[in-house]
Amino acid sequence: MACLWPSLPSHDKNDDMAIAELIVQGVGTYLTIGLIFAVFFAFAGVGRVDSHAKGATLGFRVLIIPGVAALWPMMVVKWLMGKKAS
Amino acid sequence: MGARYEAVQWNKNKKVYDFFLIAAIVVYLTAFIISGALTRAGDQAISPAILLIRAFGSCAFILLTLILMIGPLARLSSFFLPILYNRRHLGVATFVIALIHAIIVVFWYHGFGELNPFVSVLISNDRFDSVSQFPFEVFGVVALTILFLMAATSHDFWLANLSARTWKNLHMLVYIAYAALALHVGLGFLQSEQASFYTVLVYSSVGTVIAMHLITGFREWRRDGKSIWIGKGGADWVYVANVKELRDGRAKVVGLGTGEKVAIWRNDNKISATSNVCAHQGGPLGEGRIIDDCITCPWHGFQYDPANGRSPPPYTEKIETFELRLEEDALFIDPKPRAPGTPVDPLVIKEN
Numbered sequence: 001m002a003c004l005w006p007s008l009p010s011h012d013k014n015d016d017m018a019i020a021e022l023i024v025q026g027v028g029t030y031l032t033i034g035l036i037f038a039v040f041f042a043f044a045g046v047g048r049v050d051s052h053a054k055g056a057t058l059g060f061r062v063l064i065i066p067g068v069a070a071l072w073p074m075m076v077v078k079w080l081m082g083k084k085a086s
Numbered sequence: 087m088g089a090r091y092e093a094v095q096w097n098k099n100k101k102v103y104d105f106f107l108i109a110a111i112v113v114y115l116t117a118f119i120i121s122g123a124l125t126r127a128g129d130q131a132i133s134p135a136i137l138l139i140r141a142f143g144s145c146a147f148i149l150l151t152l153i154l155m156i157g158p159l160a161r162l163s164s165f166f167l168p169i170l171y172n173r174r175h176l177g178v179a180t181f182v183i184a185l186i187h188a189i190i191v192v193f194w195y196h197g198f199g200e201l202n203p204f205v206s207v208l209i210s211n212d213r214f215d216s217v218s219q220f221p222f223e224v225f226g227v228v229a230l231t232i233l234f235l236m237a238a239t240s241h242d243f244w245l246a247n248l249s250a251r252t253w254k255n256l257h258m259l260v261y262i263a264y265a266a267l268a269l270h271v272g273l274g275f276l277q278s279e280q281a282s283f284y285t286v287l288v289y290s291s292v293g294t295v296i297a298m299h300l301i302t303g304f305r306e307w308r309r310d311g312k313s314i315w316i317g318k319g320g321a322d323w324v325y326v327a328n329v330k331e332l333r334d335g336r337a338k339v340v341g342l343g344t345g346e347k348v349a350i351w352r353n354d355n356k357i358s359a360t361s362n363v364c365a366h367q368g369g370p371l372g373e374g375r376i377i378d379d380c381i382t383c384p385w386h387g388f389q390y391d392p393a394n395g396r397s398p399p400p401y402t403e404k405i406e407t408f409e410l411r412l413e414e415d416a417l418f419i420d421p422k423p424r425a426p427g428t429p430v431d432p433l434v435i436k437e438n
Contacts, residue, residue, distance in 0.1 A: 013209075016208075016209050016212065017205070017209055020205045020208035020209045021202070021205050023208065024202060024204045024205050024208070046243075049247060050091075050243060050246060050247055052090060052091050052243075052246070053090075053091050053243065054090070055090055056090055056091040056092070057090075057091070057092045057093060059092065059093025059094070060091040060092055060093045060241070060243070062093070063093045063241055064241060064243055064244075066234070066237075066238040067235075067238035067239045067241075067244060070234070070235060070238055071239075078247065
């Protein structure tokens with residue numbers, strides 16, 4: 001078996017597990033909040049952020065949900081700024 | 087954009103493109119699964135789940151390789167331009183195929199234990215000191231995450247709302263995704279599979295992608311070296327072409343030595359000059375052609391009237407236009423661009 005480097009510092013399996021659970025829970029929470037926000041945004045807020053989205057088709061609104069769920073903090077700011085401007 | 091957003095702005099070309107894309111994917115997956123089942127009989131047999139994992143994984147790798155080769159290929163020959171036309175759908179299809187691969191992997195290898203399957207993916211292998219047992223899954227996660235972000239932001243809504251620069255930078259991550267995918271395959275599948283055919287296929291794919299980019303980059307560099315030098319103070323009129331060398335419905339692209347490129351168009355007996363950069367995603371307009379009297383971008387089919395650089399209504403995109411002058415057969419350009427969308431009367435040339 002080829003070895004990349006001879007010795008790595010030993011680490012605790014329980015620590016690995018705790019970190020992995022933290023990552024999975026963190027990502028899961030972020031995406032759950034994002035998904036809930038994305039559905040509201042796609043049907044109620046997107047028209048305030050982009051005028052071309054006013055009266056947009058159902059297909060378009062569904063299509064942007066995954067992207068909004070991933071980038072929701074940025075879209076929250078844009079929505080709030082859009083409300084301020086209007 | 088000037089029109090109301092739709093999920094997909096379908097036209098006949100996109101439907102034909104998607105039909106061939108889906109047909110090619112179905113044929114590949116079917117051929118891979120059937121040949122895998124037939125050639126791996128008896129002691130060599132592998133489970134249907136692993137066969138599916140390999141079929142979808144290899145399909146995603148081939149599609150991403152194709153995506154990265156289309157740009158250079160289209161620059162080398164206009165024959166490949168039709169494949170470039172709807173690359174966006176090719177990218178989304180690649181993500182969907184990669185996602186199916188990942189879902190089967192997670193459920194098959196991590197879905198039957200007590201641990202959360204995603205936690206299991208992260209901690210099941212910590213052999214970072216080994217090549218043959220390296221936790222290659224991490225590279226797959228990186229590639230899949232990038233492919234997701236690219237697919238999820240592929241609609242024009244994101245181009246408008248992320249800003250063109252951010253959107254472009256995000257989508258340039260495709261090169262990181264491809265590197266991660268190559269490592270995922272090289273440290274994963276190729277370590278367990280000794281068949282040299284797959285090794286040759288993977289390394290030749292990566293090598294071809296790199297070579298194609300180097301070749302087209304070198305050609306661009308040489309072409310830029312032949313740019314017309316207008317100097318720091320600019321120039322009034324500079325020679326750009328002999329009118330006889332212009333092909334009907336096509337453009338000659340000329341560098342101005344300032345980094346800007348101009349496309350000189352011939353549409354029947356009319357000659358016009360516009361910026362070479364599409365206002366949509368910065369596509370190379372001069373590599374497209376004139377369809378229905380409109381300059382048509384080879385990337386996504388955005389169109390402009392050559393006489394004023396404006397997209398036909400209801401679209402509102404505009405590109406810069408340039409003044410031309412004809413002396414005998416010699417074509418001269420005023421290198422100072424007119425504001426995007428400024429009408430400039432085309433030069434009318436005599437037939438033949």
